[in-house]
Amino acid sequence: MKKYLSFFRVRFAMGLQYRTAAIAGMTTQFVWGLMEILVFRAFYADNPAAFPMTFEATANYIWLQQAFLAVFAAWLIEPEIFDCIVDGNVAYELCRPVNIYDMWFSRSMASRLSRVLLRCIPILMIAPLVPKPYGISLPPSAGQFLVFLLTLALSFLVSVSFYMWIYVLTFYTVSPLGLRLMVGSVVEFLSGGGIPLPFFPEKVRRFLEILPFASMQNVPLRVYSGSMTPGETQRAILLQIFWLVVLAAAGRAMCARAVRHVTLQGG
């Protein structure tokens, strides 16, 4: 455990070094959140009745999404891991006395966490100052907030274990970059990164809510403003746990197989 923690720490310190990058990233996310809200304002002005949730809840959804972007973002792939698979240097990683899947997992977590911690605070500080109903509002209750944190943590883990699959599949593809692009944008969209999941057509949404996509991003964002019933929330949490276990266990097994394959082939 200690060695994973130390990977974690190194990565975290590295992330903190880049102050300018953090400020730039925050600005970007703030502007994107703002633009997104302006779009929804325009749609709301045309037909408020067609909204699947209140405007406040939509604004909350968007701000939280921007604040915690690094938790879910598909494009946040560790280039070093990716490169070492592509150029075959993964063999060196095998010399270390650690499980490669666990190591990469903790590394992804660390780099995402260091980003999130740096970037969410300022956004969460500024977004409440945006005038109502465009800003972010407090969750309805403390209990609700705790549930939000729980689902956020779970969606973090589900996301990381999902994106671990991109590394695992990289072992098997001719076009790693194409894979990364394609999986990235499709997953991003299906988990609500393009437009919030509640705005999807009913049938599509129901379908996506069973698949891991909703577990990755949608659940905590909706839980926050209390737009899910307790029953729905419970079911969503169970699904998140289910997907976490399935994705991580299968990914770990698959990774071990891929690595064995590489060592047998000699790179």
Add this chain to the structure above:
Amino acid sequence: MHRIKDCVNLYAHYVSLNLRSAMQHKASFFLQIAGQLLTSMTTFLGITFMFMRFEQVGGYTYADILVCYSIVLLQFSLAEMFVRGFDAFSSLVRKGEFDRVLVRPRSPILQVLGARFEFTRVGRLLQALIVFSYGVRASGVEWTPVRVLTLISMLLGGILLFAGLYLMYASFCFFTLEGLEFMNIFTDGAKEYGKYPVDVYGERMKKFATFVIPYALVQYYPLQLLLGRSDCWYCMLYPLGAVVFLAACYAFWRFGVRHYTSSGS
């Protein structure tokens, strides 16, 4: 005149080398084109999903938005295809490859542009064309000479505008290699949010997009003419305002190069 021809020839030479390089990895090349097509499909799907719920936004119908979205996508992907060399500029500077550019007796811009073309953007271009032809038919745009000229001027102006933005991004690389992410607001952001005409975002955004970074000149104003929402024929000249923007970016680039040669970083 002779000089221009010389430059064009060199540029053509770069294009052919790039194409041949790309053809070395055919499988990957075509997969990437397919990937581009698919990934940009998600934005289209997003718009479609929204309009399954809403009739219109800010007075624009689904077809109007498709026209707007596809034109911006055309502008962006054309620009990206040819000006892509600048997108990788930060790594060029980081690896010291810009030194190599400077020890050659040719315009640095020409060399950087030539270093890399992204032909895989054809995928995105293809998708934009499909959406465009559908949107145009659905919105019932009647093609008059003025409208054809407007479209051409929008495309040209758009490419120039994005080229200016890329040039601006590259110029920043001379001063810092960190935090360049914020330029994404203006490049990727324009592609992402340009799908809706700027007036959808409100009056203030329209002002910004007219006077600060002139997106509106290549999108909103000529679009009114194209969609038959306005009769101002001279709106078709607005996109040419992008030239002014490009000139400003070029001045910034020159300033950046001067900084680079004096700091040597």
Add this chain to the structure above:
Amino acid sequence: MIEMQHIRKTYRVMRRSAGFKEACRQLFRREHDEIRALDDVSFAIGDGEIVSYMGPNGAGKSSTIKILSGILTPDSGHCVIDGLVPWKDRMKHVARIGVVFGQRSQLWWDIPVIDSFELLRDIYRVDQRRYEQNLDELTALLQLEELLRTPTRQLSLGQRMRCEIAASLIHNPRILFLDEPTIGLDAVSKLAVRDFVKKQNREHGTTVILTTHDMQDIAALAERVILIGRGRILLDGTLDDICREGGSGDLEQAAAGLYRKLDIA
């Protein structure tokens, strides 16, 4: 003729230290260090000389090369090369020089070497007849016959370096800068490179300025050695001078001894 007089150059670099606590602290405060890269550097190099420019890492070698090749503008001092000030008349100046960066490639990775040569022909505006003449000569001397049709990525390091050198000479430069040309090469390739450089110098009168850590390179090539340390010229003489000052007949030992004695290591 190269003349450098009282050249000075200072850089500002950001201080970065390790550790979690430090990283947090530096989020809010940044410190700069001033580094004096060149401190009153003067020398003159005549046409047709081969000069080795040596010194430990960070001594100011690459700053000097950058100034000589027009990439870097010094803070003060004069420099005239064949009647031109490199950083002021950069375009004219760089057309007359060739630069080999040992660590970086100027050849296109995926396509045959000959294609890169043809691009360089267009970049330097070499007319076809002279190009063919040069290519024939270089091909014979560097034994490139079989390499020209091979994509760069399939070449060994030694083969690639031979091609790199040929690429830098396609336009008959009067001055050739070689930055660590033999780094990582096997014994045979090293000898080939050295032989060629000598021959080029003898037959075309090309001035060669060489930076390297390989004492054998220096012994084989240069009659004259300029030693730089901490931004100052410490010795300008022959190999014998190095051996005498360094107190050893063995070059490697002498250089190390000299670095220690002058406290520049």
